[in-house]
Amino acid sequence: MPSEPSRLMRHAVGIVRRLAGGTDAGAESGTAAARRQEQLAALLTVSQAVTSSLDLATILRTIAEQVRQVIHVNECTVFLIEGDELAPVAMDVESYAEQVIACRLKLGEGITGAVAVSGRGEIVNDARRDPRAVQVPGTPEEDSALLCVPLCEREQPIGVITLVRMGSNGFAPEDLEVATLFAAQCSAAIAHARAYEDARAAYVELHETQAQLLQSAKLNALGEMAGGVAHDFNNILAAILGRTQLLLQTSDDPELRRQLEVIEQAALDGAQAVRRVQEFTRVRQDERFETVNMDVILASVVELTRPLWEAETKRRGVRVAVEVRPGATLPVAGNPGELREVFTNLLLNAVDALPEGGVVTIDSADRDGLVEVRVSDTGVGMDPDTCRRVFDPFFTTKTIKGTGLGLSVAWGIVSRHHGTIDVESEPGCGTTFVLRFPSGSTIASGAPASAHAPLPGREVLVVDDEEAVLHVMADMLLMLGQSVRTAPGGREAVEAIAHRMPDVVFSDLGMPEMNGWELAQAVAARAPHVPVVLVTGWGVQIDADTARRRGVERVLPKPFSVEDVERVLRELPTRGARQAA
Numbered sequence: 001m002p003s004e005p006s007r008l009m010r011h012a013v014g015i016v017r018r019l020a021g022g023t024d025a026g027a028e029s030g031t032a033a034a035r036r037q038e039q040l041a042a043l044l045t046v047s048q049a050v051t052s053s054l055d056l057a058t059i060l061r062t063i064a065e066q067v068r069q070v071i072h073v074n075e076c077t078v079f080l081i082e083g084d085e086l087a088p089v090a091m092d093v094e095s096y097a098e099q100v101i102a103c104r105l106k107l108g109e110g111i112t113g114a115v116a117v118s119g120r121g122e123i124v125n126d127a128r129r130d131p132r133a134v135q136v137p138g139t140p141e142e143d144s145a146l147l148c149v150p151l152c153e154r155e156q157p158i159g160v161i162t163l164v165r166m167g168s169n170g171f172a173p174e175d176l177e178v179a180t181l182f183a184a185q186c187s188a189a190i191a192h193a194r195a196y197e198d199a200r201a202a203y204v205e206l207h208e209t210q211a212q213l214l215q216s217a218k219l220n221a222l223g224e225m226a227g228g229v230a231h232d233f234n235n236i237l238a239a240i241l242g243r244t245q246l247l248l249q250t251s252d253d254p255e256l257r258r259q260l261e262v263i264e265q266a267a268l269d270g271a272q273a274v275r276r277v278q279e280f281t282r283v284r285q286d287e288r289f290e291t292v293n294m295d296v297i298l299a300s301v302v303e304l305t306r307p308l309w310e311a312e313t314k315r316r317g318v319r320v321a322v323e324v325r326p327g328a329t330l331p332v333a334g335n336p337g338e339l340r341e342v343f344t345n346l347l348l349n350a351v352d353a354l355p356e357g358g359v360v361t362i363d364s365a366d367r368d369g370l371v372e373v374r375v376s377d378t379g380v381g382m383d384p385d386t387c388r389r390v391f392d393p394f395f396t397t398k399t400i401k402g403t404g405l406g407l408s409v410a411w412g413i414v415s416r417h418h419g420t421i422d423v424e425s426e427p428g429c430g431t432t433f434v435l436r437f438p439s440g441s442t443i444a445s446g447a448p449a450s451a452h453a454p455l456p457g458r459e460v461l462v463v464d465d466e467e468a469v470l471h472v473m474a475d476m477l478l479m480l481g482q483s484v485r486t487a488p489g490g491r492e493a494v495e496a497i498a499h500r501m502p503d504v505v506f507s508d509l510g511m512p513e514m515n516g517w518e519l520a521q522a523v524a525a526r527a528p529h530v531p532v533v534l535v536t537g538w539g540v541q542i543d544a545d546t547a548r549r550r551g552v553e554r555v556l557p558k559p560f561s562v563e564d565v566e567r568v569l570r571e572l573p574t575r576g577a578r579q580a581a
Contacts, residue, residue, distance in 0.1 A: 060090035110134035125170030234537030242472030318357035353379030490514025509536035
């Protein structure tokens, strides 16, 4: 059985032949010939519209205009099926355009709805007497004739062309034939335009996916490099920081202490710089999340930054207003400090985009189980190329004070919170950053051990192939009242364990022959009650839950301080508690 478009097109070809041929030229009146010439011209116009444009609205509007002119009607409206309704998508009417465009019909409702269900064209020359007729709200009751023809795709109705002629002058069967021809053109146009839109949407989605994959690939590659660099630097900083703090514990010379404190601060700053690199490459896993109210975070960011966006802009002689519209009620599991950093960066960037003043708006809302925050400004906006690169590390449009790391860090923080961040912008039309976070909460952990309680004495085996770090850790543990043995590698540690099992093992991760994971497994095989602490320059890249599954009780990132080592010792379970667990 031929498909509906094929049947319509063959029928249309037959109509065209009749229009072109007609009766004997001598017998045909001049009026009829002129009308047929007009109809052929209209068909040509419609064909050109279908082939020259893939914009559905343009095609449908052209068809509505031409049908009305050719068949000489007062109104022509093109309806398309949307769900279980018919919605007007194009029209050419003499009056009441707003009322017609607002009209929605259920499938089967009215004459138009009946044709949408039956799939057969119909002429009703006295619409007021037809029980199916539906009056368009807001329009007067008048004598009118209706002609409705279906739009079909693959034998299924997808819409209806409805023609209205006011007064007592009804439609003839020839009008239905011509309207059917237009309907075939319209159906083909819709099919082509929808196919184009689907292809275009697929291309846009593919392009966006490729951009996201490229962004992830760049940051993953940078993350791999950053991980290696971080490990090496953290080993160096661990030796410097640890030895400096040990000297500070034993020195009473004010000048020497001052110098040591300078070294200590430099080492801490270096450690923070390494963490910043790890942040924008998304390799940090040491997050300590808590239940966060996003609206509280946003309010605090606005108040904390008020001197910068209010006083500073006034000094420049411009006015910047920041409007917060809270609406989120769902909790978020996150790090409050990092989330404040994200929104502080976005707010100050928005202010920088307002050299002549303007408004920054921060909205929050619950959407489909997510917390959505939109940070918008009325500033200079960005072109598409800038939007694509805005989250790239070291990319900046600030020629003087920008480092190009702010939005990269924000992207990394949002990703670690299992959220997304997108940008919408056009030059001269402002910018909007859209952030979405999954809702959730965290379970409060038990109270930490008191820092003033006596530290239990244990025998600790310290394992590290970096001699400087090995001895710093050993000296710190000795200072904290622990009994210490050392091993320069995993093999030596296994031999030491075979000779005498310690109470605790502090082990480096990256060691030749036997790494820290393998040593943890070896300890667990011999004495499951002995906790293993993994001390590593990759510490912030290791998830705590993953570490526990692999036999590691705690992860201590390098560089570490005396306070860090003491905290870990206090957090470790006693032998009895571990066996009970």
